[in-house]
Amino acid sequence: MAGFAPKTGAEGTGYTRIVGPLLLPTWAMIGIFLVLPVALMAVYSFLTKEFRGGVIWDFTTAAYDQFFVTRGLFGDEPAAIEWTYIGIFWRSIWQAGVATLVCLIVGFPTAWFIATRPPASRQLWLFLITIPYWVNLLIRTVSLKFLIRDNGPLNESLMGLGLIDGPLPLVNTNLAVQLGLFYSYLPFMVLPIYAAVERYNFALSEAAADLYASRWVTLREIVLPVVRPGIIAGCILVFVPSLGAFLAPDLLGGAKTFMIGSLIEEQFKGSQGNWPFGAACAMILMTLVMIVLIAYARQQSRAEGG
Amino acid sequence: MDLRRYPGFRAMTLLCLVILYTPLIVITVYSFNASTSITTWGGFSWRWYADVFTGPEAPRFRAAAWNSLTIALIAATTATLIATAAAVAMVRGGRFRGKSATFTLINLPLMVPEIVIAVATLIFFSMIGLTTGYLTILIAHITFCIPFAYLPIAARLQGIEATYEQAARDLYATRAQAFRLILLPLMMPGVISGYLLAFIISLDDFIITNFVKGAGMETLPTAIFGSVKQGIKPNIMAISTMMLAVSVLLVTLSYFVNRAGQKTRA
Numbered sequence: 001m002a003g004f005a006p007k008t009g010a011e012g013t014g015y016t017r018i019v020g021p022l023l024l025p026t027w028a029m030i031g032i033f034l035v036l037p038v039a040l041m042a043v044y045s046f047l048t049k050e051f052r053g054g055v056i057w058d059f060t061t062a063a064y065d066q067f068f069v070t071r072g073l074f075g076d077e078p079a080a081i082e083w084t085y086i087g088i089f090w091r092s093i094w095q096a097g098v099a100t101l102v103c104l105i106v107g108f109p110t111a112w113f114i115a116t117r118p119p120a121s122r123q124l125w126l127f128l129i130t131i132p133y134w135v136n137l138l139i140r141t142v143s144l145k146f147l148i149r150d151n152g153p154l155n156e157s158l159m160g161l162g163l164i165d166g167p168l169p170l171v172n173t174n175l176a177v178q179l180g181l182f183y184s185y186l187p188f189m190v191l192p193i194y195a196a197v198e199r200y201n202f203a204l205s206e207a208a209a210d211l212y213a214s215r216w217v218t219l220r221e222i223v224l225p226v227v228r229p230g231i232i233a234g235c236i237l238v239f240v241p242s243l244g245a246f247l248a249p250d251l252l253g254g255a256k257t258f259m260i261g262s263l264i265e266e267q268f269k270g271s272q273g274n275w276p277f278g279a280a281c282a283m284i285l286m287t288l289v290m291i292v293l294i295a296y297a298r299q300q301s302r303a304e305g306g
Numbered sequence: 307m308d309l310r311r312y313p314g315f316r317a318m319t320l321l322c323l324v325i326l327y328t329p330l331i332v333i334t335v336y337s338f339n340a341s342t343s344i345t346t347w348g349g350f351s352w353r354w355y356a357d358v359f360t361g362p363e364a365p366r367f368r369a370a371a372w373n374s375l376t377i378a379l380i381a382a383t384t385a386t387l388i389a390t391a392a393a394v395a396m397v398r399g400g401r402f403r404g405k406s407a408t409f410t411l412i413n414l415p416l417m418v419p420e421i422v423i424a425v426a427t428l429i430f431f432s433m434i435g436l437t438t439g440y441l442t443i444l445i446a447h448i449t450f451c452i453p454f455a456y457l458p459i460a461a462r463l464q465g466i467e468a469t470y471e472q473a474a475r476d477l478y479a480t481r482a483q484a485f486r487l488i489l490l491p492l493m494m495p496g497v498i499s500g501y502l503l504a505f506i507i508s509l510d511d512f513i514i515t516n517f518v519k520g521a522g523m524e525t526l527p528t529a530i531f532g533s534v535k536q537g538i539k540p541n542i543m544a545i546s547t548m549m550l551a552v553s554v555l556l557v558t559l560s561y562f563v564n565r566a567g568q569k570t571r572a
Contacts, residue, residue: 244419
């Protein structure tokens with residue numbers, strides 16, 4: 001049974017015949033409590049709303065109709081595009097996009113700096129960057145709100161230093177929400193870029209320098225194309241959770257910064273709720289995310305193929 | 307010219323750390339504020355910590371903490387058992403049909419937005435007529451903890467050569483003996499680090515818990531969220547600081563377990 005060459009694969013360890021039983025709990029848990037619910041949610045988005053927050057089993061496209069189409073206040077006008085919800089989605093995409101960009105601007109130099117440290121200290125730097133991620137997101141968001149509120153420590157110290165006359169109104173603005181998203185997901189940007197830069201072959205930079213390329217030209221023309229997969233992965237890891245974020249817009253933003261997460265949450269709270277509409281919004285959000293992920297996967301396989 | 311160095315990159319890294327840590331340090335410092343006002347500093351005091359344990363809101367916090375801890379313990383334990391079996395099958399099971407589909411399935415909780423999981427889970431429980439409460443929170447937590455437990459375990463397992471188990475099997479060890487005496491001790495650092503991550507993730511979850519908890523049921527994050535809606539009070543800062551300390555402690559533990567594990571890696 002055992003050969004002479006060392007085997008790193010599965011041969012001879014005896015697990016190949018019990019793969020099914022070993023994986024059964026995973027299939028059952030994620031299959032029953034995630035895949036099935038998402039499928040049911042898709043069905044739910046085509047049901048009729050019952051006025052106390054439940055549903056009636058009559059199939060209709062009313063939820064999607066409500067999302068995309070308006071027929072005036074009394075429903076007697078010709079159908080036109082309903083911009084309210086598209087607007088909320090567009091704002092969410094914009095907010096998530098800005099947060100992603102800021103994460104990239106701060107995260108790339110950070111990842112680069114860490115990846116060019118001596119190997120012994122890299123782990124410690126990475127550890128320092130990842131600790132905050134493991135602190136409860138709610139607590140981080142509350143801490144940020146405490147720091148930046150009108151008479152919070154940030155404004156107090158800026159006024160104490162004489163840099164500003166009155167408090168900067170940060171809370172309840174788009175900026176606060178973007179800051180919150182940036183703060184929530186920054187480590188997600190740093191880690192994949194770090195992994196890409198760590199594998200980068202600096203002989204390429206040296207070759208460019210030998211041919212009289214400046215430091216920044218080298219960065220733009222040589223480094224960025226090579227570490228691009230890490231940058232794209234980081235952007236997706238920040239953008240996707242930002243898009244459906246609930247805590248940052250809810251705690252740091254106000255009515256004007258309403259995002260998808262809050263819109264969906266509202267549909268499931270109390271008697272004002274509309275479960276089919278909430279399910280439809282969640283379906284649309286998931287579709288957006290899946291488009292991003294599939295585009296990424298295709299781009300990845302193209303990059304590996306060619 | 308050192309091509310690894312770019313001007314400003316070190317400053318940006320330090321800025322990054324300042325941004326990440328300032329809010330956490332500020333809330334920790336202010337949790338020791340003797341003053342009732344959250345704005346002015348009134349000297350050092352433990353009073354808000356005492357308030358968390360003995361104050362008017364203490365029973366609510368105690369119930370929430372009990373729920374959070376027991377759910378995290380059961381969810382992390384169950385998820386780690388499930389993920390360990392899955393990792394052994396995925397890494398040691400050779401090629402089998404549906405392997406890449408299974409890989410996608412394991413990672414699905416990380417790919418679907420949290421709010422979508424929350425909505426779907428709530429709809430599912432309401433459809434099968436399961437009353438939302440402790441059990442529904444627990445089921446949801448076990449499900450989304452699986453990938454967090456799986457990733458470090460599988461990563462560790464991939465670094466362990468099969469030769470040790472093959473040798474044991476050649477010497478007539480049963481599969482169970484080879485697992486218990488050879489593979490499990492070697493993969494233990496991965497299992498512990500997966501367990502700790504799953505524990506933290508369960509303890510931290512707000513969005514999904516908020517959807518499936520039902521009326522009257524609270525975990526620490528939902529209790530804190532409920533209080534914060536009326537403004538950030540000092541006792542909330544104290545409770546937040548304690549949770550922050552637990553998270554930092556567990557992650558540090560996981561970091562050192564992993565590092566010790568790397569030294570013993572065969």
